[in-house]
Amino acid sequence: MDLQFTDAENSFRLKLRDWLSSVIPQLPHEPHRNDWIGRREYDSMWQRMLFDAGFAGINWPREYGGLGATPTEHLIFLEETERARAPYVGQNFVGLLHAGPTLITEASAEQKAFHLPAILKGEHIWCQGFSEPGAGSDLASLSCRAIRDGDDYVINGQKIWTSFGHTADYCEMLVRTDTDVPKHRGITWLIVPMGLPGMDVRPLRTLEGSTEFCEVFFDEVRVPVANRVGDENDGWRVAMVTLSFERGTAFVSEMLQSMELARDLAQLAKRITRNGVTAWDDAGLRRDIGRICAELDALWALTKRNISQAQRTGLVGPGGNVFKLAYAELRTRLGELAMHLLDRASLSIDDIGDLPTHAHVHGRIHALSLGIAAGTSQVQRNIVAERILGLPKER
Amino acid sequence: MDFELNDDERSLQEGIRSFLTGRCTIDVVRSNEETGGALDRALWQELGAVGVFSLRADGFGMTESVLAFEELGRSLVAGPLVASHLAATRMPAAANGSRIVGLIEPSEPVNIAEHLASLDDLVVVRPEGLFVVNPAEVVGVHAERPLDALTPITAVSHLPQGELIADAATAHIWHRDGMVLTAALQLGLCLASIDLAKQYAMQREQFGRPIGSFQAVKHLLADMLTKAEVTRAAVYAAAVNIDGRGDSTDLMQTARMAKMLAGDSALFCGKAGIQVHGGMGFTWEVDAQRYWKRACVLDTHFGNSDEHAAAFSAAL
């Protein structure tokens, strides 16, 4: 075991750092948080810059235009972009990290030739249409129906929580193609162009007032059979293939952000004065911040273990399953501590006075979603207990 | 000893509850979000007519008052309820709801006022006494996005000294009673979060069964109720002590106990309520978030739970 980078890894880091330091200062201002079209353009511009510089699709195989980087190099990429305060993957998330990898392993040659370069260049934005009102934790029970009619599938039904559904060009979508077989066996994976006749996209408001996700309604929407990826009724397996692309890197940027936020909180505590003493004079608060920072460092070490495992075996072990649980809980504690420290100032979502309220209050709200999105903490615990420990199932 | 509600207490609480469930439905509360949280004067006067502000001015005690405030919290009623109640003994117009009286305990490093635009009078609670200020003379920056859309806030840059209306001892009592009344509102928030989450857990199905049949969800709800019932005991004890029928003469210490427990419990029930709702809990539409946000607001009133824990230990 060792935590040191090789010479090759270090020189990759330096090359990337050089490039970042030359381009970051010239980036335009980030668009307003609710300007989704503007944000799409911004994210696409950044993706195009990465592409032109040869850094796009870091984890994609070389034959599909990616860099074919190892998980460790991916980690370095994420560390350096975070350090340089480069833009996030943003609306390219689903294309680069979910739909793209699925297409790479499962799609036909024509589908790959058409879609993969467009994702890498930031030309096409993808969204994910998996969840439905009746199918969240129990995703396999999805009921959005696709019935074959000649060379088309005709889709009727609804999707929900479709992040960036209102700006995307394509949707990776799971539909029900057979109702007479066990639920996992009647699902098909489709490439659905957004904006087809009969599709209705309605933004949903989050509890923070943002409209980042949507409901998508389908009324007799026709999608060519040629848009199917994998066989009919084999969509569950196709969707699960993407999981094997999980290289332990999913939360790297967030982790780095949280570590910085926690350290900023310590500095903030040193300058917040109440009744003549600083918040930092309180031993209880110092202990809480110390504990959270140390636990974040430990989770960072776990991240590196997970990445190493992925590098060796292609799969993330138990560490991957426990990571999200531990992280969601820790991020919640960090948010709660920050809210208590800010006290009255935490009642504003935007910065107030000269306090960095937004980062902390937004962070607290974000932590609420960490225990829900992509598998709730309850379901994660079931997975750890049943799949890792081998305990009997509840149902 | 009989630490259970008597018939009069029970019927008073039921009376307030039936008024609120008829007049202050969650739809009415929510509709205020469209007006930036501006308070509805007609409703305020009706609250006055029901007696929620004047209870103690009318001879009832803190015990009856916390029972009423528990219901106000449960119904998510916004505005300076505690301030107007505290002011009612000195300001008749506060007692009947014809004037909306708010209060501020100057805070560091930013001084935050709530509902400033809706107030007729602002009482500044300082250690040296109570001071009345004309809200129009308060200078500050209105926050564009308050955490709780029903609690508009202003970062105050200039707060006039105001006119002294009561001495330090009275200010101390306002602070203490404010803690207990706020704790009652927080208790109500816990109960409302539990009701909503329980309903959802019974009706929402995944894997072919109600999610409430999963132990993970049951345990979340059981933890919520456990916290709420411990909080209820703490709040009622603090109130009974203030009314002179308690088991402790350290009224400040029992008030702290109540406010600390209630603050932590309301935040816990708020977030657990969101969790039980899954993705729906993260939407604006579902009320689970409203209870959590109000819990965040009330925790900062009259000192947050950390402050009270520290103060509690100082007396040991």
Ligand SMILES: Cc1cc2nc3c(=O)[nH]c(=O)nc-3n(C[C@H](O)[C@H](O)[C@H](O)COP(=O)(O)OP(=O)(O)OC[C@H]3O[C@@H](n4cnc5c(N)ncnc54)[C@H](O)[C@@H]3O)c2cc1C
């Ligand atoms: C911010 C955000 C972004 C999202 N983006 C997308 C997206 O882009 N595309 C997409 O398809 N989906 C997306 N989702 C949806 C997300 O994957 C679902 O919300 C999640 O899977 C939970 O499903 P649900 O909301 O239906 O909750 P439910 O499954 O109804 O869960 C409700 C409660 O029941 C509990 N529960 C359910 N089953 C069990 C069980 N077996 N044992 C114990 N407890 C259980 C849950 O833990 C939860 O507390 C997003 C969600 C959020 C919050």
